[in-house]
Amino acid sequence: MKKILLLSLLFILNSLNAQVLESPSKALKLNFQLTPNGKPSYSLTYKNKPVVLNSLLGVYLKGDSDLASNFKIDSIGMTTFNESWKPVLGEQSKIVNHYNQLTAALSQTGSKRRVNIIFKLYDEGLAFRYEFPKQQNLNYFIISDEKSEFNLAGNHKTFWIPGDFDSQEYAYNETLLSEVNSAKIDMNNGIGLKSIAGNFMVQSPLMMKSADNLYLNIFEAAVVNYPVMHLDLNPTTFALTSHLVPNAIGDKAYLQTPSVSPWRTIMVSDDARDIVSSKMILNLNEPSKIDDTSWIKPMKYVGIWWEMHVGKSTWDYAGSQNAQNTESRELIASGKHGATTANTKRYIDFAAKHGFDGVLVEGWNVGWEDWFGNWKEDVFDFTTPYPDYDLAEINAYAKSKGVKMIMHHETSGSVANYERHLDRALELMKKYGYPAAKSGYVGRIIPRGEFHDGQTMVNHFNFVARRFADYKMMVNSHESSRPTGYHRTYPNYIAAEAARGNEFNAWSVGNPPMHETILPFTRLLGGPMDYTPGIFEIKMSVYDKNKKEQVHTTLAKQLALYVTMYSPLQMAADLPENYEKYPDAFQFIKDVAADWDDSNYLEAEPGDYLTVARKAKGKEEWFLGAITDENARKTKINLSFLTPGKKYKAVIYQDGKTAHWEKNPINYEIITKTVTYKDFIQLNLAAGGGTAISFTPIN
């Protein structure tokens, strides 16, 4: 770890209200100034092109006062920071954190309240936050609204999803900013709970591309004790304004000084790879608060999960969502229950045979007969297994096979109930040696009136991560608010879903082929995603000939996703029997790493394609993933990322000649070559296809 303070300047200013800050490379320039009314404002240019036009900053308080006007500048501080640090798990073993900082210390005339606005200018973008220092005139306060503006310089192309306070599980819409309108999108998209607060509200991360080929991304980092920020768009002026998610009574955030807002980020580059590879969001989070991280490990896992999505078995023991089987009488087995002792042992055997670390079992605990859609508070107790699921026997069996069990905690949104039971749930996990749990938040939140994205829920997700850390356990949340880098601070928060995952392909219109080319520019900026790739039986008609659903992919692309979709927790989501049909392709999933020394984004265009090569942590092995959208794609890849002087066996898992995501998705071929860093490889990606390559050194 290397920390250099290059310069530290402090001006006391009276009339000089405009300040300029440059990024280390000098490509980005921030201008900060107060308006004549004392309103903080900023603008941003990239290589002298305007990116954000003059935009106001400020926070409004409950009860008709604000921290947005009548400010004067008490001081301006400028510093440079350059250090590197090692993430516990990650895309690279060393992360550089290099930025120039401007701290504007402001005080309000009249109220004498003080706010600092802190700008950090990285080479790939700007970050700013509000800091509320300890002070006499501001202690507790309630934020009624934050109005941070991002007045964009043009009508950019954008990849957007509706500003929904309860779900990010939308497919992306690729339109101009002027065309954004949630009223115009097809809502028959499989999302069970929608809370869209306005037709012109969009979610961050908001990825954009300007007419002159600048890539822009607006997001936030370190959302801690604060609600999620959505963005109100003016589709005429292309102005975006922060919109915080309210609580049950309409308040946004409860704070006490000293405190800070999350960072608001604007990434800019003329190379899309700078966005997708940026570690700015991580850098803006606090370092790990866990001292001993030896128990935090990457995991590849299989599980009793996809078989419920495809309709082969059920989560519940007594019939699907069949409320009348509960309470009033004994559970009567339907015979379709997935989480049985025998079936679990089958998965354990499969995991052991193929070298997977863990087995997830969903539907193991009582409550699934009536768990969903009714805002029910007491659903699960997180400790009582179904009668056909023998916890002790299963855990002993897994142990004998060297496989870890992954616990499942579906809350159905009843967070009050989960928090009441959490310690009991963790004690059960401890008793049996579970290293991790997957949590779920399907449904309307209880406490009633709260949204998934409000301050209460952000605090809940972070609390759960911390509580799991107390027990030295990892957590992977589904239907949570989307991560903003808190896994730097609590690296046991190993992954999250928090976007439209592969599961939607099983039972809805699914995810269009471009979906996975956008996620790395949006959702993945905040943290690893448990996307659950690896579906080999791509068409659901294999389970039921009347089914029209399918994964919008080729088989080879499913392999590539293990590389393009970074996560230290990776599921091989398909059924054991399906993998056994394609053992040669399955080999890639068995081989691929989940933790990395280095990552090279070779090609990237949001909505179109992505190619990345990564070096396995502590090994000389490399893995490459290349994916494309609905368009076939040919590209020649320079292997210069490989270590000079070494020879590698490259096993290339690629789309077959007639492969096509819709017409012939399972068509693939596997080619083996010997290569060095001087070589090129020609990739031929089918429509909706991909290529996965493993590089192993030849001694």
Place this chain on the structure above:
Amino acid sequence: MKKILLLSLLFILNSLNAQVLESPSKALKLNFQLTPNGKPSYSLTYKNKPVVLNSLLGVYLKGDSDLASNFKIDSIGMTTFNESWKPVLGEQSKIVNHYNQLTAALSQTGSKRRVNIIFKLYDEGLAFRYEFPKQQNLNYFIISDEKSEFNLAGNHKTFWIPGDFDSQEYAYNETLLSEVNSAKIDMNNGIGLKSIAGNFMVQSPLMMKSADNLYLNIFEAAVVNYPVMHLDLNPTTFALTSHLVPNAIGDKAYLQTPSVSPWRTIMVSDDARDIVSSKMILNLNEPSKIDDTSWIKPMKYVGIWWEMHVGKSTWDYAGSQNAQNTESRELIASGKHGATTANTKRYIDFAAKHGFDGVLVEGWNVGWEDWFGNWKEDVFDFTTPYPDYDLAEINAYAKSKGVKMIMHHETSGSVANYERHLDRALELMKKYGYPAAKSGYVGRIIPRGEFHDGQTMVNHFNFVARRFADYKMMVNSHESSRPTGYHRTYPNYIAAEAARGNEFNAWSVGNPPMHETILPFTRLLGGPMDYTPGIFEIKMSVYDKNKKEQVHTTLAKQLALYVTMYSPLQMAADLPENYEKYPDAFQFIKDVAADWDDSNYLEAEPGDYLTVARKAKGKEEWFLGAITDENARKTKINLSFLTPGKKYKAVIYQDGKTAHWEKNPINYEIITKTVTYKDFIQLNLAAGGGTAISFTPIN
């Protein structure tokens, strides 16, 4: 336990819509019928006098439908029930549960939804509830309002407090119904958080007296998974209508069939003693769900508590409510902290010397520097002691002295935080062998938007009782919703405050002398109250000569309260050094029982006086308490309750000749007599005074 079903009649009715039910004594008559619009209605008479005029019943659902009209009667069932049962702790060792029941099974034309209205007619009053059976056409439902009417027959005198969703800590107003108006009462009453929803809304239990000397009481029993019921008064027609406490988004109750509402109760008698001694509320609750109740024991206790109220010490370690001492720097001891190891040992010594079961210590845990008034979520962690409080040492010391420590859990209303920490708190208690905790809920509730009296909080209080039961521990909640008999079902819910307690006398206008004569007719009907009697140093000027506050009592009345204010958990609230000044009077507190074989209410008039004699559980000892309001009172008491053939030593603790709650409150005298059941004792109660008597058999 004896259960007799005398008759069971079932009519299938088409046109006959009016039904009459009589109480076992036939004094009460209920008339139930449907209006022409199919609205359920009832009326009630007592000895042929109208008590409740024709009143509608029904529940309204969110989304513009109701369970209040368009009903037809499917069947009418009539049964008689007579059993007796033994409470774990109580005012009597055997309770008779005798009533006649009418069950009206109703179905709604059109919706085909079914509701049963169940009436139970006891000799002392009517109870009714709504039952929502399991059915095809009603599963989950949200109650937007319950409109159960109580159209009273006259402009009765009433003892009322405002319909406040967050507090019952008001002194009672004694007015006619037509004079009820919360806008006219002095709100400078020491209550920190008020949420009064309307000037003509009052709380139950609502005690009334008619012009022709009928005593009426409207209350509810078995409030489980339902909000508290307040009452909307029409001060012109004297109609009362139920008003349920809303949640954060305005909904009242979330239910799923099969379920029931709480019981709505109307007690009536021409003898006030029938109300005050009624066990109807307990009878309407479910029997104990705790099998082994051997660990549930009455407790008399002392504690580090009153010394904070009188200003001698503080709850916090670093200065009173001094937020700046927290977070940003180390706690700096103010030197006034009450909960020190040394002071606690002093209380333990005192408890051991005088035979008390337990010692409560408040302010033992970190967080008190900034706990109150700011809707703060993370206040206490319930496990971290202040640096001057040695948990291990204190608990070992208490154990060596045979004294139990009572834990204190102040939540400051942050229920979310408490539930998150509850198991850790209970584990700490288990580690050190605490048998019980006192909990507190001072302040606005978190989840924000919830009220103390809403369904969420009712469920919380009941959940805590159950969770304590899991650990075989007792709980005594302060600032909770007022009890409605749940301590029958969970007898470890040993007491609650949930009304204006003695503490208000220390630092506010206090409680007028009549206060304790009303509580047995109101708050105590629902369960034991931790009123914290026993204040000997009555005037606060003893601590600070500038203080004008005082307890509105004589010393003798403080002794009488141990008998008149039933609770199996009784505090000797004053300071050890104060008790040591009056050892002869203190002897009564040492002697008095807290659990009883039998109770005889000898005289009762709400707002004026109360005299009760109780027999100690399993002993031949009797204790008598007599109290009066601001008026002095002379009365001759017939000792016929004593066991014939036995002689008793009666020690009479009475007001001295010049005693007066304001002018000479500490003036008392102690007289010893030998008495038998044939004797009378003349009581002379000073203004605001009382008498306490112990009767011990002479061998």
